[in-house]
Amino acid sequence: MTPPLTIAQAAALIAARKLSPVELVQSCLARIEKLDDTLHAFIRLTPARALAEAKAAEAQIMTSGPRGPLHGIPIAHKDIFCTKGIPTTAHSKILIDHVPAEDAIVVRRLVEAGTVMLGKLATHEFATVGPSFDLPWPPARNPWNPAHFTGGSSSGTGAAVAAGLVLGGTGSDTGGSIRLPASLCGVAGFKPTYGLCPRTGILPLAYSLDHVGPLAWTVEDCAIMLQPMVGPDAGDSASANVQAPDFRASLGGSIKGMRIGFVRHFHELDCSVNDATRRALEDAVSVFRDLGAEVIDVTLPPLADWTACGEIIVLAESYALHEKWMKSRLQDYGQCFRDYVTMGAFLSAGDYVEAQRMRRELCAAFDDTMLKVDVLLCATTRAEAPPIETQTNVNWFELPCLTGAFNVRGAPALAVCAGFTAAGLPLGMQLVGRPFEDATVLRAGHQYEKATPWRNKRPALSV
Numbered sequence: 067m068t069p070p071l072t073i074a075q076a077a078a079l080i081a082a083r084k085l086s087p088v089e090l091v092q093s094c095l096a097r098i099e100k101l102d103d104t105l106h107a108f109i110r111l112t113p114a115r116a117l118a119e120a121k122a123a124e125a126q127i128m129t130s131g132p133r134g135p136l137h138g139i140p141i142a143h144k145d146i147f148c149t150k151g152i153p154t155t156a157h158s159k160i161l162i163d164h165v166p167a168e169d170a171i172v173v174r175r176l177v178e179a180g181t182v183m184l185g186k187l188a189t190h191e192f193a194t195v196g197p198s199f200d201l202p203w204p205p206a207r208n209p210w211n212p213a214h215f216t217g218g219s220s221s222g223t224g225a226a227v228a229a230g231l232v233l234g235g236t237g238s239d240t241g242g243s244i245r246l247p248a249s250l251c252g253v254a255g256f257k258p259t260y261g262l263c264p265r266t267g268i269l270p271l272a273y274s275l276d277h278v279g280p281l282a283w284t285v286e287d288c289a290i291m292l293q294p295m296v297g298p299d300a301g302d303s304a305s306a307n308v309q310a311p312d313f314r315a316s317l318g319g320s321i322k323g324m325r326i327g328f329v330r331h332f333h334e335l336d337c338s339v340n341d342a343t344r345r346a347l348e349d350a351v352s353v354f355r356d357l358g359a360e361v362i363d364v365t366l367p368p369l370a371d372w373t374a375c376g377e378i379i380v381l382a383e384s385y386a387l388h389e390k391w392m393k394s395r396l397q398d399y400g401q402c403f404r405d406y407v408t409m410g411a412f413l414s415a416g417d418y419v420e421a422q423r424m425r426r427e428l429c430a431a432f433d434d435t436m437l438k439v440d441v442l443l444c445a446t447t448r449a450e451a452p453p454i455e456t457q458t459n460v461n462w463f464e465l466p467c468l469t470g471a472f473n474v475r476g477a478p479a480l481a482v483c484a485g486f487t488a489a490g491l492p493l494g495m496q497l498v499g500r501p502f503e504d505a506t507v508l509r510a511g512h513q514y515e516k517a518t519p520w521r522n523k524r525p526a527l528s529v
Contacts, residue, residue: 249494
């Protein structure tokens with residue numbers, strides 16, 4: 067197999083009429099046929115629809131040119147994104163026969179942008195914790211080493227993008243579910259500002275923490291995918307009525323003089339990382355300084371505080387959403403979901419109110435720190451992807467979470483590849499900005515990618 071193309075590369079070739087969308091989709095389908103029995107990234111393939119959409123895109127492009135950089139680009143959706151006439155199961159027996167009557171808003175917008183849908187991707191059950199081995203479909207596997215974990219809950223999207231089965235995919239992020247698989251699978255994953263992308267038609271986990279965003283091979287590709295996804299929608303009460311910039315156009319600016327706050331205490335004191343991750347973060351600081359940025363150490367409230375606040379909110383809100391089914395169909399959930407969400411039944415209204423009060427204090431502290439800097443740099447995970455069989459339903463609670471703070475704040479957060487271990491597994495980091503300064507975060511990540519060689523390496527099984 068030839069190495070996969072990025073969205074930007076494929077779009078340029080399609081616009082120049084040097085690449086047919088049909089050929090591109092056929093290449094992805096061949097790659098899926100060869101690799102997905104090992105990776106289990108897909109729950110459901112839609113090859114007939116994909117080929118029909120590719121043929122229609124090709125005809126339109128030959129007549130009038132592409133409508134934009136996503137026209138004819140094959141993607142897939144996390145299986146909590148409703149797709150009209152196509153089952154949307156949340157990787158769960160509970161919804162195994164659920165066929166939506168309408169597309170989620172972001173799915174519809176991506177269709178209108180010209181994307182070609184290859185199918186629905188694996189997730190942890192209802193976008194919670196995992197991996198689970200007692201669900202109707204197996205968990206996704208990491209393309210860099212299929213014996214290892216993908217991270218989650220956008221597990222199938224991370225695996226599919228890394229392996230080149232799709233050029234991009236959708237994900238959701240309630241406590242890290244875009245950024246964790248992006249880091250462990252070595253791709254780029256962007257959690258936009260809360261409310262920037264509407265969640266209408268996406269199965270919820272925790273309304274006040276749920277975010278929607280893209281995963282792709284590069285930051286540039288994430289910016290391309292993000293553009294049509296943003297914008298207000300009346301169906302989502304949290305949807306922000308803001309004018310989005312041209313995210314791709316904003317990538318090219320210099321970051322000379324950008325102020326980057328290094329949240330060193332997150333990975334040195336609050337949640338200790340391994341040596342390879344520590345070195346990758348220090349190397350990233352050097353890269354940013356070489357690019358002309360000013361990097362200083364900054365302090366946020368301890369990770370334990372952010373994690374406690376976020377976990378109480380997500381448990382309370384997710385239990386409220388699932389209470390009816392949990393009382394009537396408890397055994398139809400997998401064990402990981404049952405063990406996790408059932409804890410929400412034991413929280414009081416007072417616990418939830420106090421968590422929301424604490425949230426306001428934490429957010430105020432975040433905002434004070436962001437007066438000094440433009441972007442934060444911090445760890446995404448403690449280490450590279452672990453063996454999948456070592457992951458249990460209690461791993462989540464062993465140490466504070468490195469990603470959940472930015473769901474609590476609703477700030478834009480980008481995961482990018484920051485290098486590789488000696489064994490060839492990817493390492494990640496995250497960049498975080500002020501709410502609605504998503505373009506600044508993407509620009510910092512793009513300039514870092516251009517200055518490092520990590521995007522030149524693909525999983526061996528995919529090339």
